[in-house]
Amino acid sequence: MELTRKKKTLHANEAESERVKKLRSQDWTTIREVCLKDLVFIDETGVNLAMNRRYARAKKGKRAYSKCPDNRGNNVTMIGAIAPTGILAPFRNCL
Template sequence: MHAAEQDTERVKKLRQDYWENIRTIELNNLVFIDESGVNIAMTRLHARALKGERAHGSRPDKRGKNVTIIGAIALKGIVGSMSFKGGNDKNAFETYVNKVLVPNLWEGACVVMDNFSSHKVAGIKEAIESVGAHLIYLSPYSPDFSPIENFWSKVKEFLRSQETRTYLDLDKAITEAFETISLNDIFGWFQHCGYCIAPN
């Protein structure tokens, strides 16, 4: 399933233009950035039981304040992450870019992010370009082009399995979740999204 908007001629053209642009970038220079929300009420979505028996579980009624995680990945690994209580806004995103992302970028890096409004605030492009990197926006309705979507899926799966119920435990679990990400995972996610990588 995908968003119906992907089928419009305008979006099809923008998706094609994205690939025309991105294929000129060396794969080792691609850095995908995105954010995700988690909370202290996350729990497993599935359970097992003996044949003929029902699986039972419980989950908290209140989920508390959301925690936002902003992160970036490249073929060499996680480029930088930051988590904080509350939703992402332009101030939080600017802080992430200036204090976390930019110090970890390199000349020739190409940062790819979606068209979320906080990603387009003044100063973001300039901060990225200040270290010799550049910025490309994903085409609209194109999460299937972003390997970091698979990254968040694995992180959230791990967090659900931990069933943390305090913010301190959630913070520790986020660190542990990131430690489960391997270079092979990232390699596979790039391939899954259509970035053809020749085997070593």
């Protein structure tokens, strides 16, 4: 039958209910009234400066070596806002 084992892609079965379909339709009606120039998208990300890869490549039978900071390092948080007119507010914070 030429079937192979695959990981399933799941979705909520409630998404197909009449109540959710009606709510989705109402949301689209509201979104259509919003002007594109009024939209602002905000995103946040963070990183720790002491992060290091835990795996590496080495010849078979040999150990992979690397260096990394001994202390925990600083956390860096970055937040940005973008609109159709361009970038509005890049922000970086070291904690």
